[in-house]
Amino acid sequence: MRFFSRTLDKLKGALRKTAQVLNTDVRTLFVPGRRIDEAFLNELEEKFLLADMGVGNVTAIVDAIRERWRLGKIRNASEAQSVVREQLLSGWTDQDRELRFAATGPTVLLVAGINGAGKTTSIAKLAWLLKNQMNKKVMLCASDTFRAAAVDQLTIWAGRLGVEIIKHQMGSDPAAVAYDACEAAKSRGMDVLIVDTAGRLHTQEHLMRELTKIRDVVAKRIDGAPHEVLLVLDATTGQNAIVQAKMFSRSIGITGLVLAKLDGTAKGGVVLSIRDQLSIPVKFIGLGETPQDIETFDPTRFVAALFGDTEGEPQAQTADSSR
Amino acid sequence: MLDLLSDKLSGVFRGLSGRGRISEENIREAMREVRTALLEADVNYTVVKEFTDRVLQKALGQEVIRSLQPGQLMIKIVHDELVELMGPVDTKIYLVQPPPTIIMMCGLQGSGKTTTCGKLALLLKGRGHHPMLAAADLQRPAAVEQLRVLGEQVGVPVYTDPSRVAAHGDVAKGAAVAVCRAAIQQAKQTGRDIVILDTAGRLHIDDELMGELKEINAQLNPHQIYLVLDAMSGQDAVNSAKAFNAQLELDGLILTKFDSDTRGGALLSAKMVTGKPVKFLGVGEKLDRLEEFRPEGMAQRILGMGDIVGLVSDAMEKFDQEETARLQEKMQKGQFTLDDFMAQMSQVKKLGPMGKVMSMIPGMSELSRQVNMGEGDVENQMGRMHAIYNSMTRVERQKTELLDGNRRRRIARGAGVGLNEVGQFIKQFEMSRDMMRAVGGMGMMGKMRLMKSLMSGGISALGAPGGPILKTKRSGFMEKKDRNKKKRR
Numbered sequence: 001m002r003f004f005s006r007t008l009d010k011l012k013g014a015l016r017k018t019a020q021v022l023n024t025d026v027r028t029l030f031v032p033g034r035r036i037d038e039a040f041l042n043e044l045e046e047k048f049l050l051a052d053m054g055v056g057n058v059t060a061i062v063d064a065i066r067e068r069w070r071l072g073k074i075r076n077a078s079e080a081q082s083v084v085r086e087q088l089l090s091g092w093t094d095q096d097r098e099l100r101f102a103a104t105g106p107t108v109l110l111v112a113g114i115n116g117a118g119k120t121t122s123i124a125k126l127a128w129l130l131k132n133q134m135n136k137k138v139m140l141c142a143s144d145t146f147r148a149a150a151v152d153q154l155t156i157w158a159g160r161l162g163v164e165i166i167k168h169q170m171g172s173d174p175a176a177v178a179y180d181a182c183e184a185a186k187s188r189g190m191d192v193l194i195v196d197t198a199g200r201l202h203t204q205e206h207l208m209r210e211l212t213k214i215r216d217v218v219a220k221r222i223d224g225a226p227h228e229v230l231l232v233l234d235a236t237t238g239q240n241a242i243v244q245a246k247m248f249s250r251s252i253g254i255t256g257l258v259l260a261k262l263d264g265t266a267k268g269g270v271v272l273s274i275r276d277q278l279s280i281p282v283k284f285i286g287l288g289e290t291p292q293d294i295e296t297f298d299p300t301r302f303v304a305a306l307f308g309d310t311e312g313e314p315q316a317q318t319a320d321s322s323r
Numbered sequence: 324m325l326d327l328l329s330d331k332l333s334g335v336f337r338g339l340s341g342r343g344r345i346s347e348e349n350i351r352e353a354m355r356e357v358r359t360a361l362l363e364a365d366v367n368y369t370v371v372k373e374f375t376d377r378v379l380q381k382a383l384g385q386e387v388i389r390s391l392q393p394g395q396l397m398i399k400i401v402h403d404e405l406v407e408l409m410g411p412v413d414t415k416i417y418l419v420q421p422p423p424t425i426i427m428m429c430g431l432q433g434s435g436k437t438t439t440c441g442k443l444a445l446l447l448k449g450r451g452h453h454p455m456l457a458a459a460d461l462q463r464p465a466a467v468e469q470l471r472v473l474g475e476q477v478g479v480p481v482y483t484d485p486s487r488v489a490a491h492g493d494v495a496k497g498a499a500v501a502v503c504r505a506a507i508q509q510a511k512q513t514g515r516d517i518v519i520l521d522t523a524g525r526l527h528i529d530d531e532l533m534g535e536l537k538e539i540n541a542q543l544n545p546h547q548i549y550l551v552l553d554a555m556s557g558q559d560a561v562n563s564a565k566a567f568n569a570q571l572e573l574d575g576l577i578l579t580k581f582d583s584d585t586r587g588g589a590l591l592s593a594k595m596v597t598g599k600p601v602k603f604l605g606v607g608e609k610l611d612r613l614e615e616f617r618p619e620g621m622a623q624r625i626l627g628m629g630d631i632v633g634l635v636s637d638a639m640e641k642f643d644q645e646e647t648a649r650l651q652e653k654m655q656k657g658q659f660t661l662d663d664f665m666a667q668m669s670q671v672k673k674l675g676p677m678g679k680v681m682s683m684i685p686g687m688s689e690l691s692r693q694v695n696m697g698e699g700d701v702e703n704q705m706g707r708m709h710a711i712y713n714s715m716t717r718v719e720r721q722k723t724e725l726l727d728g729n730r731r732r733r734i735a736r737g738a739g740v741g742l743n744e745v746g747q748f749i750k751q752f753e754m755s756r757d758m759m760r761a762v763g764g765m766g767m768m769g770k771m772r773l774m775k776s777l778m779s780g781g782i783s784a785l786g787a788p789g790g791p792i793l794k795t796k797r798s799g800f801m802e803k804k805d806r807n808k809k810k811r812r
Binding site for chain 2: 052114116155156160201238243261270
């Protein structure tokens with residue numbers, strides 16, 4: 001399911017702006033031929049810490065580089081870069097990023113996350129992607145019956161995108177909405193049902209139980225559902241994201257992340273820790289407010305962005321030509 | 324991973340005591356632990372660097388080297404410095420004459436602006452003001468409707484103009500300014516003394532939308548501009564805070580989602596780079612959950628040392644005050660029965676999983692991890708306790724002395740548990756009752772303090788869930804298996 005996006009320009013633009021905001025030339029770190037020394041290692045550490053990769057993770061990476069350098073295995077910056085890159089990229093497989101579809105009947109995507117992570121917008125993007133790029137019949141399920149006007153917000157998106165929506169009154173039981181949506185999706189021959197849920201902090205136990213209930217209801221109505229359980233993560237989130245992923249996983253078994261708001265200056269490096277510790281891959285990234293601003297996650301480019309360079313540009317041509 | 328900074332710091336110095344002087348190098352090592360703690364709390368890298376440099380100078384200058392408890396003294400220096408940096412505290416909202424005072428809220432998408440607008444309106448209304456909300460977020464679908472509903476919920480009028488809402492994919496040029504201007508006009512006419520402008524969420528690098536805010540600022544001169552920031556933000560918090568402050572000259576910060584378990588280093592970062600006071604914290608979904616900022620407790624939280632004050636306020640909120648008072652009275656009189664024991668238990672249960680409660684208590688975060696591991700067990704045991712309790716007659720619950728072997732056997736059969744579990748349950752209750760008599764007179768704070776010292780068996784004695792029916796009697800929560808785990812770590 002590889003598709004090319006017109007959003008690459010946006011990503012590049014964002015990176016350029018990042019450079020402006022940080023007011024540094026991001027390429028100074030890996031000037032060709034630069035020798036490794038303590039100053040270089042410190043800079044590397046700083047860069048990674050600023051990308052929210054977490055102090056434990058970063059220390060391990062930098063120590064590994066330092067060790068290799070001491071042993072004389074690597075000497076200059078570009079060698080260091082490739083070692084790090086290799087290390088960060090190992091374990092990411094293509095299958096990781098693909099959506100799992102049901103063999104027959106509707107595929108159910110359950111979408112959850114904390115308040116303000118970007119769930120509803122991400123759902124609009126997924127719906128656009130599935131409908132317009134993959135020719136699927138998409139239905140939305142408005143199971144966020146808690147936040148004021150959440151149903152309205154999703155309804156507006158459904159109208160704009162031309163997909164169906166199942167909704168109840170505000171304040172009604174979200175699991176009941178999911179129940180109805182499952183029945184409707186089956187009877188109307190939908191390919192995909194995307195279930196929106198209310199934002200909740202992972203520390204709110206009763207709300208996490210409510211989420212489990214929604215999942216259970218969906219699982220009972222449709223065979224093998226939910227086929228994907230996506231956690232939407234705000235790219236600006238710090239180390240707390242790990243706990244979020246852990247707790248949501250415990251309640252509903254997360255199968256993948258949607259990393260939203262990556263068009264800002266935040267790097268979202270915390271997803272590397274989530275991948276390492278919980279084996280939850282990133283499936284999609286969000287790069288703006290319109291439905292088209294979604295991309296499948298590309299680890300190579302993501303890691304390049306962590307270094308603060310815009311490498312991965314070779315893909316730009318492919319993207320341009322495919323437009 | 325660092326669980327408890329004070330443990331680590333004591334560790335750094337412990338090995339040295341009795342072996343002569345503590346060197347500068349030891350202090351530097353301790354500072355590295357401080358640095359790690361702050362980075363783990365998402366305090367910005369640059370801010371951490373500045374901070375540790377400052378503290379290092381202070382620590383070297385002070386008597387840490389000659390101190391008998393260098394770890395404790397280091398903690399104190401770090402803590403005091405943090406508190407100082409988070410100050411000066413200024414949670415006042417400055418109002419103007421003649422009214423209305425215009426407050427503009429801004430921030431990134433999803434930081435919680437709209438909800439915070441509702442909360443702030445309610446808070447101001449509670450103080451006798453007559454606020455009005457203005458729906459100037461014309462970008463996000465249904466944002467106007469959301470504010471309208473919130474206004475209804477808090478009983479505050481909302482100015483909306485649905486015709487101004489931006490078309491899909493567009494930025495409605497000049498519309499936000501027009502909405503705000505009309506709202507202020509209406510406020511004047513209807514005698515509202517405060518207008519809160521809810522603006523669209525935007526990225527600080529989005530020139531077009533940042534321009535819109537500058538436009539509102541230039542044309543309408545809001546008296547107070549608050550940046551709403553997610554407490555869970557990572558390193559990037561400084562970039563957005565800096566950019567918003569540079570373009571709008573903020574008057575204060577509001578940090579949201581502080582009811583999560585984030586350590587909240589973003590607060591410190593944003594305060595440091597903007598130099599603007601933190602006004603409020605959002606601490607819950609309900610609209611009355613907006614608190615004035617107080618730095619006490621926040622320093623400990625950022626350092627990963629728990630927040631005892633927060634725990635108490637959390638307890639205050641969730642405990643049924645009357646019920647607690649009733650129980651307290653019974654305790655003092657020594658009339659604590661099994662009924663009260665179970666009532667107390669369900670009160671404590673409301674605080675959330677035991678692990679979470681404990682993680683908020685200084686010195687207990689390590690233990691809380693172990694408790695967390697067996698969270699399911701705790702729930703399970705609660706259920707068994709209820710079964711035992713429900714299998715007793717009313718009289719038995721009042722007078723546990725009646726419970727002889729026969730009665731116990733009957734109860735065990737009724738509850739579907741072993742006879743020994745019934746015995747343990749009763750024993751736990753009796754211990755608890757005795758403890759209650761001793762503690763009864765103390766306030767909440769005193770009890771919490773006691774919890775720490777009474778750790779072995781103490782928690783159960785205070786009627787916390789999971790306490791009773793423990794496999795080992797003397798060691799309370801820490802079973803042998805878990806203890807080994809701790810050592811390995």
